[in-house]
Amino acid sequence: MYQELGERLFSKNLRIGLGGTEINDDIAQTALNEPENFWYFNNGVTFISDGISRTLRGGAGADHVALTVSNGSIVNGAQTTSTLGELLELEGGKDALSRLKCLVRVLEIPNDETEFSTSVTRFNNSQNGIGVKDFVSLDPFQQELRRGLDREFAISYIIRSGEDYGDNNIPTVSLQEATVALVACGTSVDNAVRAKDKISALWRDTNSEPYLSIFDKSRLTPLALYKAVEANRAIERFLKTRMMTHSFMSQIADYDESLDQGVADRERAVATHGNRLFSFYVLTGVNIWREEQSISEFKGKLKDFDLSDPFENFVETVFDRYGSSYKAPLFKNRTKCANILSALPSINLGIS
Structure with missing residues (x-):
């Protein structure tokens, strides 16, 4: 989705991808050198949408679910997403991504719940600064x-x-x-x-x-x-x-x-x-x-x-x-x- 949509994927986020910051470099290094630990080291991504439909692949007992998301946006995790997206262009990046797991929360928020949607964005990006x-x-x-x-x-x-x-x-x-x-x-x-x-x-x-x-x-x-x-x-x-x-x-x-x-x-x-x-x-x-x-x-x-x-x-x-x-x-x-x-x-x- 990031490859296809680029920065539009962050339309409701406070920031777009910031490029080669110190933190983003750390994200990239973990993904490339320790992909099996990415799940433990990264906070993940929060995605909101005004409509989500789900289809179980292979029946009710299937492990995989296909989600169809409409009018979606990442509201927290732009740095994680953009940094991982750039790995596709690097040697060894595709292999690292294939072995990497990252937590993604997909929240369905009706279109008329604009105040709640704004609050989700705000509070997902609010924390006491870590010095x-x-x-x-x-x-x-x-x-x-x-x-x-x-x-x-x-x-x-x-x-x-x-x-x-x-x-x-x-x-x-x-x-x-x-x-x-x-x-x-x-x-x-x-x-x-x-x-x-x-x-x-x-x-x-x-x-x-x-x-x-x-x-x-x-x-x-x-x-x-x-x-x-x-x-x-x-x-x-x-x-x-x-x-x-x-x-x-x-x-x-x-x-x-x-x-x-x-x-x-x-x-x-x-x-x-x-x-x-x-x-x-x-x-x-x-x-x-x-x-x-x-x-x-x-x-x-x-x-x-x-x-x-x-x-x-x-x-x-x-x-x-x-x-x-x-x-x-x-x-x-x-x-x-x-x-x-x-x-x-x-x-x-x-x-x-």
Whole structure:
């Protein structure tokens, strides 16, 4: 039918075939390389028609039924149908299709039931979006970290969207917070920029980089993860306090001409948009890996470090290099972020 009718087969659908998208490529690869698994991996197709007649081939006990469909349209499954249709032109495509099974629902909806027909189309194409992050929870290593944080520190590790954070008295760590913290304590500027620009890029494939370097199962332990999170939280607390202080200073600036409002505005802009890069600047390479060093010892050393001078140097360097640049896109530019870091003195937190 798709070969004969083309896009007219999707006349009542929200979309026609989108061509070579990432998802459609996955559909094609499954069909070609694992046709026997297509039934399990694909959601199938929903087809509506205002009239259907059926004829049993070979009598009442026959397995095959001939359907005659009038005024029909696919309302969900345009990508599946168009992608499979294109396989007919590929080498091995016909053979794969002959071994493939796909669920198809054929719904008869009378012509005067237009409102119901519209609702079928709408709700078959409505779902809560599945983000890249949601697939990370399938990684067994994330489950291992979750059990370890709960067992060793009574910390709830939230790795799935919609999970209940539970009792407010129970400490929690989210997957996003863990990722940002590990990136800040890592050595990759690229990852630090991605954490600000598009963090989902760090989770896109749990079987390749950069995910495997961030969540390095060969050495990442629940203790190391907890240390990274606490270190990054210390940076975030400092920036929040700094911004609150400047907010208060702004309120009284009109009454005291000696206060430099420009300094406050510059620091606020950098604290808001450059928080990920500043965390990376301060924490990059920090030793979170010593298992003999307890979390309380680690946190104690963090308290002894004053971040005021590093932050002021950071702000000054940002404005010296890129004072006229808008700060939001600035900290999403890998080259510019690397230039900022190269102009800064190295920092030693004294945590080893």
